[in-house]
Every structure is written in C-alpha cells, then in structure tokens.
Amino acid sequence: TAGMASIYFFFLKEKFGMGMQDFGLVFGVLSLSHAVCQLFLVKPLKRLLGLRGTILLSFTCAATITCLGYILVSSVRFVYIILIVGGLNVIGGPIVAAMVTNMVEPHVPAEDLAVTVGMVQSCGAFAGLFGPWLFRAVFSYFLQPGRHSTEMVWVLALLLNLAGIALTLCLP
Numbered sequence: 001t002a003g004m005a006s007i008y009f010f011f012l013k014e015k016f017g018m019g020m021q022d023f024g025l026v027f028g029v030l031s032l033s034h035a036v037c038q039l040f041l042v043k044p045l046k047r048l049l050g051l052r053g054t055i056l057l058s059f060t061c062a063a064t065i066t067c068l069g070y071i072l073v074s075s076v077r078f079v080y081i082i083l084i085v086g087g088l089n090v091i092g093g094p095i096v097a098a099m100v101t102n103m104v105e106p107h108v109p110a111e112d113l114a115v116t117v118g119m120v121q122s123c124g125a126f127a128g129l130f131g132p133w134l135f136r137a138v139f140s141y142f143l144q145p146g147r148h149s150t151e152m153v154w155v156l157a158l159l160l161n162l163a164g165i166a167l168t169l170c171l172p
Contacts, residue, residue: 003131004066004157007139014143014150016076029080033087042094051095052168058092059164065089067158071151 012018012026045054066089069082139153 002128003135003160006132007135007153010139011070011150011153012079015073016079018076022076026079026083029083030087033084034090037087037091038094041088042091045091046095054095055092055168056165058089058095059161059168061086061088061091063158063161063165067154067161070154071158 009018009023009026012023016022018026042054045057049057065082066086069078069086073079073082135153135156138156139150141147142149142152
C-alpha cells in the first residue's frame with residue numbers, strides 16, 4: 001500500500017496531466033471512499049465472510065479494481081470510479097489487526113501479545129520503508145525515454161497483491 005501511495009499522484013500527473021486542483025478532488029474522493037468502507041462495511045463483511053474471507057476480498061479488490069483498473073484506464077472519469085469502488089481495498093487493515101490479536105492464545109501473558117503485535121508492526125514498517133523505494137524505482141525506470149509505459153508499476157502492485165492472496169490462502 002505504501003508503495004502504491006508513493007507513486008499514485010505522479011502516475012496521475014504523468015498519465016492524465018492532473019494538477020494540484022485535480023489532486024485535491026482525487027484525495028477527497030479517495031478519503032471518503034476509504035472512510036465509508038471502513039466505517040460501514042468491515043463489520044458486516046467480517047460477519048458474512050469471516051476474517052480470512054474479508055482479507056481475501058480486500059486483496060482481490062486491490063488486484064482487480066485498483067491494479068487492473070489503472071493498467072487499463074483511459075479516461076479521468078474512470079479514475080473516479082476506481083477510487084470509489086476501490087475503497088474496498090482498505091477493509092483488510094482492521095481485519096489484519098484483529099487476526100494478529102486472535103493469534104495469541106487467551107492464557108498467554110500480555111508481554112507475549114505485545115511481542116507478537118510488535119513483530120507484525122515491524123514487518124509493516126519494513127514494507128512501509130521498502131515499498132515506496134521499490135515503486136518509485138520501477139516508476140522512474142518506465143519514465144525514461146523509450147520505456148514510456150508507466151502502467152507497468154501497477155503490474156508490480158498486481159503481483160504483490162496476488163502474493164498477498166496466496167499467503168492469505170495459507171492461513172488456517
């Protein structure tokens with residue numbers, strides 16, 4: 001997620017020539033979509049699909065709606081559709097936090113829970129540091145003359161989301 005976020009506005013500027021006013025609207029729609037999904041959809045989806053199913057839905061939406069959407073999008077109008085429907089990408093975050101908490105048995109001391117949560121947070125921090133670097137490097141590579149195919153960065157995102165789906169399918 002951090003990697004995709006690090007190049008998102010650069011991608012929109014490069015592909016559609018968007019400027020600061022456009023970015024304000026994009027960010028507003030994106031924030032509203034994410035807020036609505038997290039506030040109103042996480043709990044019903046968790047009840048309907050379970051923890052694992054909701055994470056799978058999140059990764060699947062990220063891979064199909066967002067990644068494939070930005071690979072194929074040809075008009076700014078479709079960007080807003082991706083932003084609205086793509087809010088489903090964020091429903092996995094609260095669910096992952098719940099799963100981490102559920103991983104530790106009830107009789108385990110609180111410090112062991114803290115260690116587990118800390119390890120998961122460290123992995124997330126590593127991804128948050130490495131992801132933006134990787135995505136910016138790939139995006140910059142495809143901006144070079146003769147390689148003008150900025151959509152390729154979304155292929156990387158698609159592959160990482162497919163890896164997330166595979167890892168989620170391995171969960172008990």
